[in-house]
Amino acid sequence: MMTNKEIAKAFNELAGLMELHEQNSFKIKSYQNAYRFLRKVSDPLSEMDEKQIGAIPGVGKAIVGKIIELTQNGSMATLEKWRAETPEGIRKMLSVKGFGPKKIKVVWKELQIETIGELLHACTENRLVAVKGFGQKTQKNLEEQLEYHLQSSNKFHLATLLPKAEEYLAMFHQFFPKQQTSLSGKIRREYPIVEQIDLITTASNIDEFLEKESWESTEESTNSWNLKAEKGFNVVVHKANNSNFGSILFQTSHEEDFKALFGEADNGKQKEESAIFQAAGFPTIIPALRELEGNPEMDSVGKRALEGWNPDLVTLEDIKGVVHAHSTYSDGIHSIKEMAEQCQKLGYEYLALTDHSQSAFYADGLKVERLYNQWDEIDELNKNFKDFRIFRGIESDILSSGGLDYEDEILMEFDFIIASVHSNLKMDIEKATKRIITAVENPYTTILGHPTGRLLLARKGYPINYKKIIDACSENGVAIEINANPLRLDLDWRWIPYALEQDVMIAINPDAHSTGGIEDIRWGLSAARKAGLTVEQSLCSLDARDFEDFCRSRI
Numbered sequence: 001m002m003t004n005k006e007i008a009k010a011f012n013e014l015a016g017l018m019e020l021h022e023q024n025s026f027k028i029k030s031y032q033n034a035y036r037f038l039r040k041v042s043d044p045l046s047e048m049d050e051k052q053i054g055a056i057p058g059v060g061k062a063i064v065g066k067i068i069e070l071t072q073n074g075s076m077a078t079l080e081k082w083r084a085e086t087p088e089g090i091r092k093m094l095s096v097k098g099f100g101p102k103k104i105k106v107v108w109k110e111l112q113i114e115t116i117g118e119l120l121h122a123c124t125e126n127r128l129v130a131v132k133g134f135g136q137k138t139q140k141n142l143e144e145q146l147e148y149h150l151q152s153s154n155k156f157h158l159a160t161l162l163p164k165a166e167e168y169l170a171m172f173h174q175f176f177p178k179q180q181t182s183l184s185g186k187i188r189r190e191y192p193i194v195e196q197i198d199l200i201t202t203a204s205n206i207d208e209f210l211e212k213e214s215w216e217s218t219e220e221s222t223n224s225w226n227l228k229a230e231k232g233f234n235v236v237v238h239k240a241n242n243s244n245f246g247s248i249l250f251q252t253s254h255e256e257d258f259k260a261l262f263g264e265a266d267n268g269k270q271k272e273e274s275a276i277f278q279a280a281g282f283p284t285i286i287p288a289l290r291e292l293e294g295n296p297e298m299d300s301v302g303k304r305a306l307e308g309w310n311p312d313l314v315t316l317e318d319i320k321g322v323v324h325a326h327s328t329y330s331d332g333i334h335s336i337k338e339m340a341e342q343c344q345k346l347g348y349e350y351l352a353l354t355d356h357s358q359s360a361f362y363a364d365g366l367k368v369e370r371l372y373n374q375w376d377e378i379d380e381l382n383k384n385f386k387d388f389r390i391f392r393g394i395e396s397d398i399l400s401s402g403g404l405d406y407e408d409e410i411l412m413e414f415d416f417i418i419a420s421v422h423s424n425l426k427m428d429i430e431k432a433t434k435r436i437i438t439a440v441e442n443p444y445t446t447i448l449g450h451p452t453g454r455l456l457l458a459r460k461g462y463p464i465n466y467k468k469i470i471d472a473c474s475e476n477g478v479a480i481e482i483n484a485n486p487l488r489l490d491l492d493w494r495w496i497p498y499a500l501e502q503d504v505m506i507a508i509n510p511d512a513h514s515t516g517g518i519e520d521i522r523w524g525l526s527a528a529r530k531a532g533l534t535v536e537q538s539l540c541s542l543d544a545r546d547f548e549d550f551c552r553s554r555i
Contacts, residue, residue, distance in 0.1 A: 001046050002045075002074060004038060004041050004042075004045050005039055007038055007067060007071070008034070008035045009035070009039075010076055011034040012032070012035035013079065013094065014031050014079045015029075015035065016094040017079070017082035017083065017086055019100075019101035019102070020101040020104060021082065030058075030063065034058055037056055037059065037333060038058075038059070040332070040513045040514040040516075041056060041333065041516070042515045042517070043516075046071040050068065053067050066078065087108075089114045089115035090104060090108050097145060097149070097455070098141070098145055098459075099145065106131060106132065106133055106134075107122070107131070116146060116149065120143065123140075123142055123143035124143065126139070155457055156193070156194055156233055157193065157194075157486045157487065158187070158190060158192050158193065158486060158526065159486030159523050160486075161196075161233060162187055162190070164197065165187050168209075169181060169182075171209055172201055172203070175206075175208045175212075176201065176206075176208075179203040180201065180202045180242065180245050182201075182249055183200075184198040184199060184253050185236070185253060186198070188287045189253065189290055189291065189530075190526040190530060192456060192486075193457065196234040196235065196236055197234070197235045197236070198235075198236050198238065198252055198253075199236070199238065200237070200238040200239075200245070200248055200249050201237060201238070202240050202241055202245060206237060210227075213229070214230050215228060216228040216230050223239055224236050224239055225239075243269060243271060244268060244269050244270065245271060246270035246272040246273040246274070246275055247266050247267070247268045247273075249273050250262075250270070261280070261292075261306065262277075262279075263280065265277075265280035282306045283305070283306070283310065285302075285310075286313075288529050288530045289302060289529075289532065290302050291530065294494050294497065297467055297498050298497060298501065301530065301532050304497075305532075309532070311532045311533075312534050313529045313533065314508075314528060314529065314538045315525075316522065319348070319508065319521060319525070320348065320543050320547075321348055321349055321352060321542070321543075321547055322343045322350070322352065322510060322521070322540075323354075323418075323539065323547075324352065324354050324447075324449065324483070324507070324510060324511050325510065325511075325517075325518065326353075326354065326395075326511075326512065327353060327374075329355045329370065330356040330364050331355075331356060331363035331364055331513060333513060336353060336374070336381060336390065339515060339518075340381060340385070340388065343518060346518060348388075349388060349389070349544050350390070350544040350547065351388075351390045352391040352393050353378065353391065353392060353393055354418050355374065355395065356395055356422075357394050357395065357396040357397050357404075357405035358405055358406065359399065359423070360397055360422060365397075368410060371410070374392070375392050378392050391416060391548070392414055392415050393414055393418060393446075394406075394414055395418045395449060396418065397421070397423065398419050398421045398436065398438075400423075400424050402438025403438070403442070404417065404439065404444060404445065408444070414444070415548070415551055416446040416447070416551035416554075417445055417446050419439040419447070420449030420450055420453075425453055427462045428463065429464060429465060432463060433468055433469060436448065436451065436464065436469050436472075437469060440469065440472045441476055444554070445478055445554070446478065446479065446550075446551050447479045447507050447509075448473055448478055448480045448481065449509070450481065450491075451464060451469060451480065451490060453490070454490050454492075455487050456486070456487055456489060458487065466495045466498070470502055474499075474504050476554075479539045480499055480505075480506060480507070481507040481508075481509040482496070482506060482508050482509065482524045482527050483511050484508055484509055484510045484520045484523050485510070485517075486520065486523040489523065489527045491506075493527040493530045493531040496528065496532070496533060497531050497532055500531070500532065500534075500537055503537075504537075505537055505539040506528060507540055508524040508528055508533075508538065510524065521540075
């Protein structure tokens with residue numbers, strides 16, 4: 001069954017291929033719009049009828065038919081047609097961030113380049129400089145992006161693989177109820193980027209599990225079953241028995257530098273993993289904290305935990321409010337009322353709404369007149385809510401100067417402001433750091449949003465001096481968000497411990513553009529827990545009154 005995101009990506013790919021082949025621009029635009037809206041739909045498209053699908057913004061009659069075709073057949077004839085007319089390597093180029101169909105066609109037709117490897121080689125040989133539409137700077141940027149793309153190949157967001165891993169784990173428990181089975185590897189430690197799904201089991205024959213799924217390949221070795229899923233990811237099922245389950249779990253869960261700290265404590269025959277920690281003289285710590293990498297300003301969370309640091313980590317039940325969410329007033333897919341109702345359904349006490357500010361033309365940012373209309377709607381909704389509140393905020397663009405996106409007389413009327421960089425991302429570390437610190441020092445800034453602008457596996461963040469920015473937030477009482485969208489997870493978890501040491505509040509913000517996006521809080525929570533975030537320094541764990549007090553303390 002295709003997911004909403006897979007369906008949306010199919011339309012994005014179709015638009016790119018048709019643009020590459022210079023097809024009807026109106027159709028291309030309609031497919032691009034379908035991609036933008038479909039990826040934000042929370043209810044499964046596969047369970048909707050034609051009428052329900054047709055009610056989605058940006059989805060016309062022809063696109064409804066193609067969506068149904070995808071949900072029923074798992075493929076779309078029009079997409080397969082254009083795939084067949086395009087070399088595989090050219091299709092892969094469409095996934096390179098910032099390298100659009102027009103430029104791809106130039107290197108394909110004029111330079112006869114058909115793979116990403118060939119294109120990278122052409123960049124290193126300076127062959128693109130003389131080609132129309134390129135130049136030295138464009139070639140250099142492309143070279144860096146291609147290198148990043150290749151480094152990110154065969155890697156996946158935690159949010160992509162963990163749900164599947166949990167599904168597999170449940171299947172093992174169902175098929176082999178008398179056997180021990182656990183997640184292992186990076187996925188057990190909830191690492192933001194993973195290469196594969198790791199499981200460990202005492203089951204000696206897993207044919208029942210293998211027959212339940214469709215696999216591209218299966219291979220059994222002495223120590224594991226190595227499986228290739230049809231969707232492109234690998235699953236490694238490590239073999240163990242009841243007498244060494246703890247040892248195999250420990251050995252397959254951690255990086256070599258972490259295991260090296262335990263010396264001979266693991267004799268390979270431990271039934272329980274905790275026995276290995278005990279033998280080494282260490283407290284048993286949760287998998288999420290078992291990391292030795294970190295920032296250069298302080299010891300890693302793993303080392304501190306092994307030395308006895310035992311924080312009372314924030315949990316999902318501790319989160320009281322949804323901070324950073326968009327509605328149909330900017331680029332969200334659901335109304336303010338729908339977003340608020342979903343927050344209440346999920347048990348939250350408040351919604352801190354943050355549509356885009358006026359300079360965000362790409363996201364239909366709010367001009368002042370529409371801003372007042374939104375505030376009137378929020379006021380009316382709040383009158384009818386009991387024990388729930390909508391705070392009127394904004395995700396203000398940080399302008400190139402570091403200023404916020406409205407005049408002071410407007411800024412002072414918000415309940416709170418998230419300040420984020422969305423444009424002019426090509427900055428050196430000095431410019432980026434100065435720009436952000438200027439915004440942090442603005443008395444109307446409440447929270448610094450996604451500090452580096454990164455998109456995991458797609459775009460590096462602009463370079464910043466983390467220490468200076470975190471110090472500025474500390475000095476000015478500004479919170480920093482962990483943007484919980486699994487494609488961002490920005491602020492990076494390695495720098496959260498330094499922020500906590502400087503008494504900076506951390507906001508686990510979903511950046512929700514739909515009702516379904518609210519649940520991305522889960523992924524921000526994973527990153528926060530890896531860094532040791534406690535309830536006391538979790539901004540979104542404040543109740544509505546305390547959240548309001550925090551916001552007012554900045555003005």
